[in-house]
Structures are given as C-alpha cells and as structure tokens.
Amino acid sequence: MYGFIAPAFTYGQSYISPEDLYGNLFRDVQNAHIFTDSKTFADCIPLEDPVWIIEQYYQQKNSPDFDLKEFVHDHFRPAAEIKSEFEPVKGDTAEIHIQSLWNVLTRQPESQERGGSLIPLPYAYVVPGGRFREIYYWDSYFTMLGLKEAKRGDLIESMINNFSYLIDTLGYIPTANRTYYLSRSQPPFFSLMVNLFSEMEGKKVLKRYLNQLQKEYDYWMDGSDNLTEPFTAYRRVVNLPSGARLNRYWDDKATPRPESYGEDVELAEEAEEKFRTSKEEIYRHIRAAAESGWDFSSRWFKDETDFASIHTTDILPVDLNCLMYNLEKTLAEAYFLNDQFDLHYKYVQLAKDRCEAIQTYFWDGLRNYYMDYDFKRKKFTSAITLAGTFPLFFKLANKTQSHYIRAYIRLNFLKSGGLLTTLVKSGQQWDAPNGWAPLQWITYRGLRNYNFHRTANELSAEWLTLIEKEFKHSGKLLEKYNVSDTNLIAGGGEYEIQEGFGWTNGVYLRMKNRKR
Structure with a gap:
C-alpha cells in the first residue's frame, strides 16, 4: 500500500461548534453554571432537532416559572464519562490492568449525532479516559508507545489513519474530534506517530503518509512566505532576523472556549481590569496555551503567579520548534524514499536552518539551559521548564549542552x-508539584540519547514506582501525579483529576519494558 486511502463516505452535516449552533442558549447555560464542568454541555447530545430546541427556548425563557436547568435536562443528554468500567481485578498488577484497559478505552467508528459536537471518525481509536471521550492529538503518540508494547499495531494504524482522514478533510489535525476544537491543533506529533509505525512496518510507511505529512507542515507554516519584516508574525509563524522562521501556538478564534466558557470569561474580565488587556487578546492567549497542551502553566505568564498575565502568542516555544524540526527531517526522508530529490534537499536545508535557529533563539548561555523566547520583548522568558529537554529527545544539543x-x-x-x-508552584496543573507522563518519556528518552543512563534509570524507577504505588492504593491510573509528595494527589486545573489514562498507560508500559 503506497498511499493512505481515505474512506469512501462523507457526512451530511457540516461541522458547527455548539456555541455557534445554539447561540444565546449555549452562552446562557454556561454562564448559569448548570454543570460544574463546562465541557459537559459542550459535549451534550440534543434529544430533538436543535432548531426546534432553540425555538422552544426563546418561547419559554421569559416565562415566570421557567427553569433553565430543567429545560436543559429535558432536551439534552450528557455524554457518559469513561469511568465506571475501570475497576481492576483483585491481584492484578498495573501492567496487567493496562492490557485490559485498551478495549475499554477504544471507541469504534460512529455516525454523526445531529446537533452533537463529536466529529465521527472512520476507524477505531483510543481515548484518554474520564471526561476525555474523544481522540486527542498529542496524547495519542504516547498512548501508541504502549500499544506498540502490547502488540496492538492494528490500533496504531487505525489511529494514524483517523488523523490522516482529519488532515485530508480539514487540512490539519484539531485538538480532538470535537467541533469546538476546530480552530486549533495540538503539538505536531504526527511525524513521530508515522515514524513509530515505520519501526513496525518498515520505511514504506513514510511514503504512504507523505501527502498528510506535507499538509501538516503547510498548516503550521501557513503565511510564512508573506512575512518580510523581522519579529512579525502570522498565525503560527514568526519571522526573525536573517530570514529564520520559527513557530508559535495560536488559535483562529478570540472568544471564550466552549469547553471552559465560564472560566475564560472570568479570567478575561480580570485581565481587562488589571492590565487593560482586551478580552479578545486574552481569549486568544488562553486558546493558544490550550493548543500547546500545557493548559495551563506559568510558562505562559508574564508574572508567574498571575494567570491574568498570560501572553502565549508572544512566545516561541522550544518544544514546538523541535517537533517542527522532526517534521522537516521526516519529510526530507520521505521525499528521498519517493525519489523526489529536489524536495528532499529542500527539507534537509529547512531542518538544518531550524536547527541553527533553535540554538540561536532558545539556548540561554547564562542559564545553560534551553528556554522559550519572547519575540515581542526580544528576550528569553523566565520560565525554566521540562520543555527544555526536547532538544535532547531530538538530538539537537551538543555534548556540552547535554x-x-x-x-x-x-x-x-x-x-x-x-x-x-516547572519549578513554580502557581496552582496551575502544568506546574510544580505535578508530573506528566509525556514529559517523563521525552526526558527519559533524551537522557538515553546522550548515554546518561544512570539518570534515566533513576527517573524511570521513581516514576514507575509512583504509578504502581497509586495503583495499589486506589486501583487507578491517573492523567497526572504529584511527584514532590507522593502521598498527595495531583492538583490544579479546570476539572477534577481524570482516570484512565491513555498516555500514562502508554508511557508506563514502554518504560517498564525498557527496564527489563
């Protein structure tokens, strides 16, 4: 098979986000906090034709005895959380339990639900768990690490095919297959997924997904040819002196996120009052941070203690640009295998240029660490984070830097x-004292790349022990962990800690097997 074959079907309903479909009804429900989690209503499924529901709302809402909560429960069905099936068999190890979870976390192809926000996909896929009932982009790479160990190449292939379908249909991979995520993506791990699958099926896989790899690159680099002035930006691309072009996170909308509507409105009002920042600007920064997957972290704040100082779109993230470097390298290899040598040399040069730019703009010679770069203020940010280990993962650091x-x-x-x-306790979930599976793996693998096996083994031992300790105590595998005080549960975030959990399972299995 030399090319990805898109499924031979289309869906009749266009993709409309719930805040656009329901308008004032959606905003009124979210502002009234009918549900403790804003994502609940964004995921709700209407029980009747949405147009009819909207008509009923306008007819009834001004009645003296109108009850909005009752109206919502009469006309919508909340999507079920993936939670109740997680009870482990007594005596099972975490490893055995994870093997049993793959089927629990797997979703089969769906049909379009009228008025629902889920975007149906043609192939089976694994979801993270809990409130996360859809396939998430960057989560899926780390889930695939475990699927590879479990010899579930079938699921890896079907998930990559789903992402290919989204690229061919939309031109990019959204955060997840929900209509309210269509204005943004997530860290571009598609090339790593394809490379992982090629380890199982051979290099022909790179040719098979070449068109999708190129479209992914075009999405992230959109508008780069039109940038001429240094330190100017368009969407996800920033032009720097000497013609270097690096990437930032972005979102095409500047409105409250439907899945966190109330929280965003509240923060925008605070930022407007404190810093005279427009609400639209704050919404854009919030959404861009959500695209990063690090939602939220002091990494994106001017003042590390103040969420209202968020300024994500001013920042060039080191990890994002390492991922783009890998995409350029993968394209170069795929074009070589496809005998398209002019394009091969083009992407070899682009990867080389980005490598040099990463050293120029992200290596802080005073701190001796890779930092994010604020291109508006033309200086490094102050946040020291695990994103600085991505150059080790992609072998971009020299020996001294490593x-x-x-x-x-x-x-x-x-x-x-x-x-x-990070080293900051801000109360945000992507800050101290929390640790997350994807960053454990990136750092672990990066250390091994430079033969720091002792440190890598210490890290692996501490992380695996923590997961096993929590599993023995609660029978749960969690999305994040408190790594400073292992007797305490992780905190922060806009929702309760979630169990399941896709990327924890994947990284656990991969690390566990590498210890043997």
Whole structure:
C-alpha cells in the first residue's frame, strides 16, 4: 500500500461548534453554571432537532416559572464519562490492568449525532479516559508507545489513519474530534506517530503518509512566505532576523472556549481590569496555551503567579520548534524514499536552518539551559521548564549542552516521584508539584540519547514506582501525579483529576519494558 486511502463516505452535516449552533442558549447555560464542568454541555447530545430546541427556548425563557436547568435536562443528554468500567481485578498488577484497559478505552467508528459536537471518525481509536471521550492529538503518540508494547499495531494504524482522514478533510489535525476544537491543533506529533509505525512496518510507511505529512507542515507554516519584516508574525509563524522562521501556538478564534466558557470569561474580565488587556487578546492567549497542551502553566505568564498575565502568542516555544524540526527531517526522508530529490534537499536545508535557529533563539548561555523566547520583548522568558529537554529527545544539543541539561534535571526537576513540569508552584496543573507522563518519556528518552543512563534509570524507577504505588492504593491510573509528595494527589486545573489514562498507560508500559 503506497498511499493512505481515505474512506469512501462523507457526512451530511457540516461541522458547527455548539456555541455557534445554539447561540444565546449555549452562552446562557454556561454562564448559569448548570454543570460544574463546562465541557459537559459542550459535549451534550440534543434529544430533538436543535432548531426546534432553540425555538422552544426563546418561547419559554421569559416565562415566570421557567427553569433553565430543567429545560436543559429535558432536551439534552450528557455524554457518559469513561469511568465506571475501570475497576481492576483483585491481584492484578498495573501492567496487567493496562492490557485490559485498551478495549475499554477504544471507541469504534460512529455516525454523526445531529446537533452533537463529536466529529465521527472512520476507524477505531483510543481515548484518554474520564471526561476525555474523544481522540486527542498529542496524547495519542504516547498512548501508541504502549500499544506498540502490547502488540496492538492494528490500533496504531487505525489511529494514524483517523488523523490522516482529519488532515485530508480539514487540512490539519484539531485538538480532538470535537467541533469546538476546530480552530486549533495540538503539538505536531504526527511525524513521530508515522515514524513509530515505520519501526513496525518498515520505511514504506513514510511514503504512504507523505501527502498528510506535507499538509501538516503547510498548516503550521501557513503565511510564512508573506512575512518580510523581522519579529512579525502570522498565525503560527514568526519571522526573525536573517530570514529564520520559527513557530508559535495560536488559535483562529478570540472568544471564550466552549469547553471552559465560564472560566475564560472570568479570567478575561480580570485581565481587562488589571492590565487593560482586551478580552479578545486574552481569549486568544488562553486558546493558544490550550493548543500547546500545557493548559495551563506559568510558562505562559508574564508574572508567574498571575494567570491574568498570560501572553502565549508572544512566545516561541522550544518544544514546538523541535517537533517542527522532526517534521522537516521526516519529510526530507520521505521525499528521498519517493525519489523526489529536489524536495528532499529542500527539507534537509529547512531542518538544518531550524536547527541553527533553535540554538540561536532558545539556548540561554547564562542559564545553560534551553528556554522559550519572547519575540515581542526580544528576550528569553523566565520560565525554566521540562520543555527544555526536547532538544535532547531530538538530538539537537551538543555534548556540552547535554551535560548542563542533565545537571538541571538532577538538581532541579528530579523528585521522589519523577520529574516536575516547572519549578513554580502557581496552582496551575502544568506546574510544580505535578508530573506528566509525556514529559517523563521525552526526558527519559533524551537522557538515553546522550548515554546518561544512570539518570534515566533513576527517573524511570521513581516514576514507575509512583504509578504502581497509586495503583495499589486506589486501583487507578491517573492523567497526572504529584511527584514532590507522593502521598498527595495531583492538583490544579479546570476539572477534577481524570482516570484512565491513555498516555500514562502508554508511557508506563514502554518504560517498564525498557527496564527489563
């Protein structure tokens, strides 16, 4: 098979986000906090024709005895959380339990639900769990690490085919297959997924998904040819001196996120009052941080203690640009295999240029660590984070730099349960004291790339022990963990801690097997 074959069917309903479909009804429900989690209503399924429901709402809402909560429960069905089936068999290890969870977390192809926000996909896929009932873009790579260990190549292939379908249908991969995520993506891990699958099926896989890899790149680089002035930006591309072009996170909308509507409105009002920042600007920064997957972290704040100082779109993230470097390298290899040598050399050069730009704009010679870069203020941000280990994962650091990064990891990030995400306790979930599976893996693999096996083994041992300790205590596998005090549960975030959990399961299995 030399090319991805799109499924031979189309869906009759266009993709409309619930805030656009329901208008004032949606906003009124979210502002009234009918549900404790804003995502609940965004995921609700209408029991009748949405147009009829809207008509009924306008007819009834001004009645003296009108009850909005009752109206919602009469006309909508909440989507079920993936939670109740997670009870482990007594005596099972975490590893055995994870093997049983793949089927629980797998969703089969669906048909379009009229008025619902779910975008149906043609192939089976694995979801994270809990409130996350859809396939998430960057989560899926780390889930696939475990699927590979479980010899579930069938699921890896079907998930990559779903992402290919989304690229061919939409031109990019949204955060997840929900209509309210259509204005943004997530960290571009598609090339890593394809490379992972090629380890199982051979390099022909790169040719098979070449068109989708190119479309992914075009999406992230959209508008780059029109940028001429240094330190100017368009969507996800920033033009820098000497013609270097790097990427940032972005969102095409500047409105409250439907899945976190009330929280966004409240923060925008606070930012407007404190810093005279327009609400639209704040919404854009919030959404861009959501595209990063690090939602939320002091990494994106001017003042590390103040969420209202968020300024995500001013920041060039080191991890994003490492991922784009890998995409360029993958395209170069795929074009070589496809005998398209002019394009091969083009992407070899682009990867080389980005490598040089990463060293120029992200390596802080005073701190001796990779930092994010604020292109508006033309200086490094102050946030020291695990994103600085991505150059190790992609082998972009030189030997001296790798030793400095290893020292940072040992002295600052490594705790009794694994690695902190940042060094700041802000109350945000992507800050201390929390640790997350994807960043444990990126750092672990990066350390191994530079033969820092002792530190990698310490990290792996601490992380696996924490997961096993929590599993033995509660029978649960969680999305994040408190790595500083392993007797406490992780905190922060806009929702309760979720169990399941796709990327924790994947990284656990991969690390566990590599220890043997």
